[in-house]
Amino acid sequence: MKKNKIISTALSAAKAISIPIIIWVIFEILDRAVTGLGVINTVADVKTLLRNLITSYAFAMAINANLSGGRMDLSIGGQMYVGVIFGGTLALNLGWGGIGILLCAMFIGGLCGLLIGELFIHIRILPMVLGLGMTLVFECICFAINNQQGVTFFGKAGTEILSSVSFIIIVALLLLAVTTFLFQYSSYGYKLRAIQGSQKLASDAGINIFSNCVFCYIIAGVLAGCAGVFETAYKGGLTPVLGMGSSGVVFTNMFPMMLGIWIGSFINNTSLGILVGSLSIRILIIGLSRLGLGTSTQNLLLFSMFLVFMIINTNKSKIAYRRARKKRIALAKKTRADMAALEEMPALQN
Amino acid sequence: MAEKGEILMEVKELYKNFGVTIAVDHVDLCIRRGEILGLIGENGSGKSTITSIIAGIHQATSGQMFYMGEKWKPGTSLEASKRGVGIIVQEVGTIASISVAENIFIGEYKHFKKGPFIQKKKMNREAGEVLKNIGVEGIDPSKPTFTYNIEQRKLIEIAKIMAAAPELILVDETSTALSESGRKIMYEMIHNATQSNKAVVFISHDLEELMEHCDRLTILRDGKVIDNIERNNFDPDDIKRKMIGREMATEYYRSDYDGYSEEVVLEADCITTMENLLCFNLELHKGEILGIGGLSECGMHTLGRALYGLEDVVDGEVRITSSNTVVDRPDTAFKNGMGYVSKNRDRESLELDASIRANIQSTGYKINRILGPFISSKKERDYAGRQVDALEIKSNSINQPVRTLSGGNKQKVVFGKWIAEDADILILDCPTRGVDIGVKAAMYNLIYSMKKAGKSIIIISEELPELCGMSDRLLILREGKISGSFLRSDGYDNEKLIEAMI
């Protein structure tokens, strides 16, 4: 029995990791054919991939924290801005380096999450609407500090660690470990899954649905802060935006998240699935960029692929249904024939 | 020392109101160890409210409760359960997305915590033991609950309650969710419980079941206790009379033997659905009340849905004979004068947040037009108003949302919808479920007058008496096939019917 389990786990893991590998292979071939460049050509490329990977992964996890509970929170971007700008500024002023910035941003991101979580459980308007309103507020707050300049990491002492490969890998693994524990082995995860099944029954059984919800929001905020720090380190700095521009991060990280959830469903670990999913999409994006197309064309292709993925994903149960249906029709026709034969028999006997 | 006959729970002058509705009106109850106390009454008599107050789901407005001699006022059902009072509720009591073990121990996960981790293996093991103890087989505690059907989930819920080793077990209308074998398990459990000097309060609509298993019966009406009867004095007619407070009208069901026309209006021609039905044939005649009965999984509900175009009919056809139209979608059925009342009233037959008016009007969009596509508000109001008056739907205003109505009135709204539209073929699935006797009688009258007006009606029901009382022709289904066909004119023999069902 144990052997079977090990084999099936290994198979699932292989299936999961095959996805980024296949994507890599496809684009390696395409890219070399079109422009002569491979997907990864230099060490700098690996670094870039990893830096974007951690951002994508953390964001996708942040979106998932609430989306799995039926709440689409568009204010995650705004929380990121607040976390990075305020947290980053605070840490830099205190003379702390990269790790300090990361911790401060995650802390302030968590505070934002706490704020919006508490608001949600008290005023109880639709989460999407609340998210929209809070985005407006968060974006506005970011303008208030540093004379609308936002925050800059470029050239600041101690920020180099944020672009170090080994540090990024450590943080990614830490995130993976902590989130896996939270969702699968802790009482928080247990309560979360019960609430997702039925709020009423969970609450009757003594589970506090409100504190669990706030915790989800806090986790999302912390992850958003983390993602934002690495993104800002990559871009050099972060300037505040208005007009709901911050909600863009939600949309660009939907594909990694959805792919990740799908992958996660067959390795039974959503967190790891989302990591692999983010990796796959990052490779996909780099592969597209090497084809020598314009940015908007790349976006077009990327989201067309997302569309196709969503169509297949939502309809895969239909395929199983169709097969079952065909079988049933065959059985029906056979029964019909049998019954007709039975009817003829007495006539023959006459 | 727990002794048989010792008073376990005492309720004094219990009073509960929901707004202007008085649900429980100064009720006194005495629950003793080793005893199964049955509560019976119509809908709205207060029996469910009483048990939910005892179990901590609702709070009483006034009155006192004493549990094992001490004051008893649980704030939540979890609190009550921890102190030994467990309730098996009428609705679904398990969460489908988590595993069986997680459901069984849902309030008790702290028991399995080792540091910040939850020990799943231990949980699964202990859950398996609990299931074995109540005699349930074939359920794997590590699997998610949604892999099991409704009856199995109810058994899992029973396991959950028993895992907490309650002293007092409250069973609220649970038998309706269980099949024959499931009920056996439940009866065994409650008898075992009373043998170890626990106490059980048993609520059911089924008088026979109550008379068979209970030691005492308390009859409730309009929130008041009417009488307490000991087992050796059980008399069904007496009990029924006390439940309703008046003589049962002998014309509860039909008293006629009117026939029906030879003309076929609807036929199912060797239809096969994905589940249950395989090359099934059926004919419905004009002016006929066709009853369809059987055990709950026999396929009759699927049949009802298939006839209205709600099921995927993969082979064969459902046809409206007069126009030779194939019914493969509900809007085709509707356009051709068919109507359907689902057994899931709240989920499928009504829009709970919309007003009574809006719900009734939903069948009349075409009928209430005046100029081209424009709908006349006045016509709509009359369309709905007529039904509210004719059916005596009790409400404050026709604009109030349907969710505020009682079960019986909700069903009246559903009926009103189809009567207003003057459907020629009406398929009713469990039309009087959750409806009290007064409203039931009104509905039976209505169905009969529709038959007299030449409409054709199919009644699908799990209650044999109803089917026997109302049908011109009665088909019993077993495992997707017709196992017996009976005519009203021959008289319905209960034994033969039950034989066909099993």
Next chain:
Amino acid sequence: MQNPELLKKPGLTLADRIDRIKSKNSFSLLFPFIVLVFIVLLFGVLTKMEFYKMSVIISIFNQSLIVGTIAVGVSFIYSTGDIDFSVGNVMGLAATIGALSYQFTNNMVVLIMVTVAVGTLLMLFNCTLSLIFNVKSAMVAIIAMILYGAITTELVGVDTLKVDYILCRALESDGFRYVSFILYFVIAVVIFHYTAIGRKLRFIGGNEECAKQSGISFRKSKYIGFLIAGIGVGLAGVFQIARSGSVTSSVGSGMGMDVMLATVLGGMSIFGGAKSNAYSGFLGALTVSALNKGLLMVGISASIIQGVRGLIFLLLVFLNSERPSTLPSRQQF
């Protein structure tokens, strides 16, 4: 039957009274109007009547025209419980293709027809994706948003697309905008409230299964809803072109959110159902526009206005919705 004991109980608390008022049907209907009137009066006082100058009023109306038109159309989608915040990008793409068609034909009528047609076709495509391919509407909205935005950027290129400025001024001042808007608005409201379509859409939003069993053709109704919305979006695209005489590559982006805000502010739930109507969107758009203008005139700096708008928005939504006993949630994918 009144229980005399109950009647003697102490009076209702303030919270109870507020709840009672909120639950009346008319409250939801009147609230957005009251809010708008209140804002207008408030700023009238704060700006010492400057607020009531004709130029100000007209500017407020103009600002709300584009968002308002889309919001009126989109209410046909929201009432079924679908969400579509890609409408801004749909409008942008429609305007782009319309402007391109003008550049080819130099014909204003062609521009108008093409813009409206493209808007309608794109919305119908969105509908197909969610109906036939079963992708949840929120996901379709996200994908469509980015897809259409990318196509628009490609088509517009680095420059902006220019349409004859003089003709645009003519479109604007000749009252074409007002006439066509009012026409569309009236037709939309009539269709929604006085024909079966609005009722059917509301029912689908309230209980899909029940609507199906009551003989409502799910697909047909949704397509009609998206069709009407598409016309509105296309029309808004024409207004967009007329306003500035040119089309930039970022045209329409973010407008989907503004439309959602306007709809909610106007008193309608974005998840549809029994309380949906066709005019909330425009009402909300006017309110937002008036609020923005008023805050500006009072001297609040532009960067803070957004924050104030957000807070007021949340406050108003909270006041106008029934607080459920559990937390609202919705399966999004």
